[in-house]
Amino acid sequence: MFYRESGDFKTKYDDDNQTFPIKLDRWGYYLITAVAFLVVPFFINDYWASAVLVPFLIWTIAAIGLNILTGYCGQVSLGTGGFMAVGAYACYKLMTSFPEMSIFLCVLLSGGITALVGVLFGLPSLRIKGFYLAVATLAAQFFLVWLFNKVPWFYNYSASGQINAPERAVFDVLVTGPYATASAKYLFCLVFVFVLAWVARNLTRGRIGRSWMAIRDMDIAAEIIGVNPLKTKLSAFAISSFFIGIAGALFFSVYLGAVEVGEAFGITQSFLVLFMIIIGGLGSIFGSFAGAAFLVLMPVLLKNVMVGGLGWPTDIAAHLEFVIVGGLIVFFLIVEPHGLAQLWRLAKEKLRLWPFPH
Amino acid sequence: MAAQNAQAVPALDAPIMEVKNITLRFGGVTAIQDISFDIREGEVRAIIGPNGAGKSSMLNVINGFYHPQEGELWFRGQRRLDARPHEVAKQGVARTFQNIALFKGMSTLDNIMSGRLNKMSSNILAQAIWWGPAREEERRHRESVEKVIDFLEIQHIRKTPVGRLPYGLQKRVELGRALAAEPKMLLLDEPMAGMNVEEKEDMSRFILDVNSEFGTTIVLIEHDMGVVMDISDRVVVLDYGKKIGDGDPDAVRNDQAVIDAYLGVSHD
């Protein structure tokens, strides 16, 4: 009886179009944002930052990016890891070649470079559809990883092939490098998440979002009613890669600090992000958050329970993790193929009627 | 289902589209063989014929989805060379489909709004921050779309995902999406299929209203002879990819070739 829309009449199209039409939702959103920005930084510690919050924020950005391409535009991509690598290496080259450049700019430009690469690898999508496209994106994934391994210019000719993030600061507060504090890293990433999620929301509710969804749902009909498939698909690749590139840049510079391309950006990560958007919900910004949270939290929880709680050896815990994650994925796909976002939507609908049954 | 459509026939006989000697082949199968006819601006033109006669393929050719191996298409006095479907749409051709081709992942409102996509042009940056031009555009198009929604009396299902709508309403939404584009020529592929008498009356009323109020040329594939006879100005009859009849409904109804191929002998 508190979650209601009655009495809340929309008199302008703008109001009808809001992200949170129900008052309680809107207040909830303001509250969470306030807590995230004003409360958490004071209580965060290194463990929570590095194990949970910072990766959650970064994977959310990647998940939103992939959701734009796959969830909204229907182009399945298994190249997310490779594109994150592009973002990371672009960031590295920018940081090392232009030491005066602000880290914000480095990250944004890395996103831009990744967008260009994304468009290049997106060109085949004009001829190849659905499943075959997914496999074609594997070409991008494997090629990019090989490229960053083999061409020494990318890692500044260092002997180990590893790239390390130099220290950078924002307003004199270090955000990269080993001396950056947990709250600095967290806030830096949070700002990106906040802005990018807002941008994603705007894009998906307007003209371009509709053309993406039209291509996803029925590309031939979409073309016949006037959607330009070339521009639409390439824009999806571009914007998606922009997001994913930023995630990769942050992953490298803020989170890991040092990266070996095969491990950090391999095909496992591509699948990881795909799992996030499927479990979270395809075609949903909220779903991207939910899926990222789920797949970041779960291994941490499992490890704490199994190794910390039950005292089992770590390799068994690792194997069990696979069993549980795999099982959960299958379970989710059977029970709710539209993911956590749909479950949340259904829960809210029930809540709108509560305490009445229907 | 009596309908007065005399006022829909324009005084000028300018054809909006001319189909000249079109032949369409798929590998070894000839779907359309040397077909020619014209469509006058503002009329209601029916295309009839048994299944597999090439009617939907003809519409696909008009849409630019299939490119004929031989023949020419003239649109508004100009020869149309191989155009992509979205370019044809920009020229003012809209379409509904035999098996409903709505965007199942979207609501009614979004589907109809998508009909206006080729009129929208705000750039990505403006959309990303949702300011001025992007908001304006959304509002403007929403207004036109609401007019279409009023016209088709589907306000109550605005926010419903189309996948959940009953068949008849889905067909109406699809018509809405085509109308939202404010087309010069509207191609309807079996708009009455699967409908009961009441729904057919509603649909016919909508089609005739569109024709008379907006002057939109209608090209209509339909199997229900009653509907065809009542609302169309002229009829083309296809059979096995060839044209076997062309003229006003009465002439076609009494043409022997058409009767043999399609209509059968009536037993009143």
Place this chain on the structure above:
Amino acid sequence: MSADFLYTVEIILNGLMAGVMYALVALGFVLIYKASGIFNYAQGVMALFAAMTLVGIQSGQVPFAHLINAIFGTEVHHFGWTVPAVFAIILTLGVMVLFAIVVERYVLKHLVNQEPIILFMATIGLAYFMEGFGDLMWGADIKTLDVGIPSGASVWLEQATMGWAGEDSGFYGFYIDKLDMVAALVAIVLVITLTLFSQYTKTGRALRAVADDHQAALSVGISLRTIWVIVWSIAGFVALVAGVMWGSKSGVQFSLSLIALKALPVLMLGGFTSIPGAIVGGLIIGVGEKLFEFWIGPMIGGATENWFAYMLALLFLVFRPQGLFGEKIIERV
């Protein structure tokens, strides 16, 4: 004949052998895709699991030994017996059939009408599950697999071709592993058997009917569920063969499951629904990879086999989206 030419021929022959191995894995995919429209990402892990199970049964390992020890503090590892290869293979086959039944009952049945991408994701989930499960059951260490297949370079072949390039050329005869030759033979036999099975037997016909149209197949009385169990069992058998071949060659370890990824370009070339296409695709990829690495590899740093197959397939798809043997997709509105 010049030594260079002969080296090239040797590379081509080795490429053909590698291609045959790829094709073995690709076959499993084709079967399942044909019958249920599902792209079974778990095929590679199935091969790994089959190989692990085989080794485990052969050497008398206790299943889940590590887990049992961790929970109960015991120290069991082996039963103390060994099982001869032939019986071990039959038992492993039984395990794969059991697996097919379980997958059908708990996964496939519930996902009947979903879109292909959801089904694909389910098989990825299945792959993760199986991998963890296999590791828990038999341990994740590298194992050697030996079912008595002859291995090592074929001395006979080496000697027979020894002098072909002349005494001082530095060419000492074709160096081709006997194992590869056996694998090639097995793969060819398998392809022929499967093709005949699919074309001429009643079950084969039913499989093709199901691949064409589930509803129609149901309406003529074909039990979809039985067909799926049969198909996944056959795929399991193919996985076992692939697992045995690959496992004998390079040991039973995690990387075996990555072979699944290599099968993808094979399928893209050969088409997802063609059994002979899997062989042809495999051969093209196998030869292409080796030749490319030999000629162009050294110029760009080597290790091109990681991505060449995908690039080749990608190029192919741009010009022929349905692959070499796939059915041409004519879109209708």
